[in-house]
Amino acid sequence: MSNFNEYQDKVVLVTGGAGCVGSNLSREIAKLDAEKVIILDNLSSAYEWNIPDLDNIEFIKGDILDDAVLKRVFKEKPTKVFHLAAHFANQNSVDNPEKDLMVNGIGILKVLQYAQLTGVERFVYSSSGCGVYGLDSKMPFEEHDISISLHTPYQVTKLLGELYTNYFNNLYDLPIVNARFFNVFGPGEVPGKYRNVIPNFFYWSMTKQALPITGDGSETRDWTFVGDIVNGLLAMGVEEKAIGEAINLGSSKDHKVIDMANKVNALTGNDEGIAYIARRNWDAKTKLLSSIEKAKDILGYKPTVTFDEGLEKTYQWFSKNWDTIEESAEF
Secondary structure, three states, X not given: OOOHHHHOOOEEEEEOOOOHHHHHHHHHHHHOOOOEEEEEEOOOOOOHHHOOOOOOEEEEEOOOOOHHHHHHHHOOOOOEEEEOOOOOXXXXXXXXXXXXXXXXXXXXXXXXXXXXXXXXXXXEEEEEHHHHOOOOOOOOEXXXXXXXXXXXXXXXXXHHHHHHHHHHHHHHOOOEEEEEEOOEEOOOOOOEOOXXXXXXXXXXXXXXXXXXXXXXXXXXXXXXXXXXXXXHHHHHOOOHHHOOOEEEEOOOOOEEHHHHXXXXXXXXXXXXXXXXXXXXXXXXXXXXXXXOHHHHHHHOOOOOOOHHHHHHHHHHHHHHOHHHHHHHOEO
């Protein structure tokens, strides 16, 4: 694995740092003795209570579309930028395609411009492995086999973000890495209307509701624990061989949706079972599975948390923070 001592005494910017991946990543960078971790988040889909309370973490509430805010954070001269801020995710983009394009398109362009102008040494972008691969891509998905036949604005703009990072790398030699996440889950993700299925299932299960499966439950996903994603991102922030590359961060294991739902109900003691509803018209990918060979080769990446262990850790986090989560969840 890469040498994480490079984070010591550095100023690091994490956009979208109040979310699940961002909060966990910021905590780990702070624990690596960074001089300062700046979290920039507009709290549109995250909460201030989720931000780690550490002396070397500074939270700035602001939007990546706001030049005044960007000037403020880049005046701190961050040497590394993790761009996690996004308009998330598929259904939200179908409902709000113009906002999706503004945040995921203009937003990353603005952040890249400031990163280039201030001489950032590493720019890591959170792309979507579930987004940039299509029905014409072979599984397990390998980095070279992306698609331009996509099904949601979110998928389109996540690919657009990679095109912009590559452009800044090609024209300005900005050292970028594109991280393609697969179905991240774990502590730190608050349930809500446009959030991922696992936190929403825990919420509904803990409030004794049947879990709604869109489809027949045989669909599979490559759920990846957030701690493993964070380790991959930390390596991307320092590994020289990663510069200019797109790299999958997944578990390289697939699990059926029905099995996940039954595990959540079992953990929470929910007897309400499953409710089957029609598949969403944009939800064309019934199976997802990543190849992580490139991540292993370049980053020394190795997922260490099993799916069952991850679900248990997520349930523990929900139980510990239940009152706050119940108050914050927006459906």
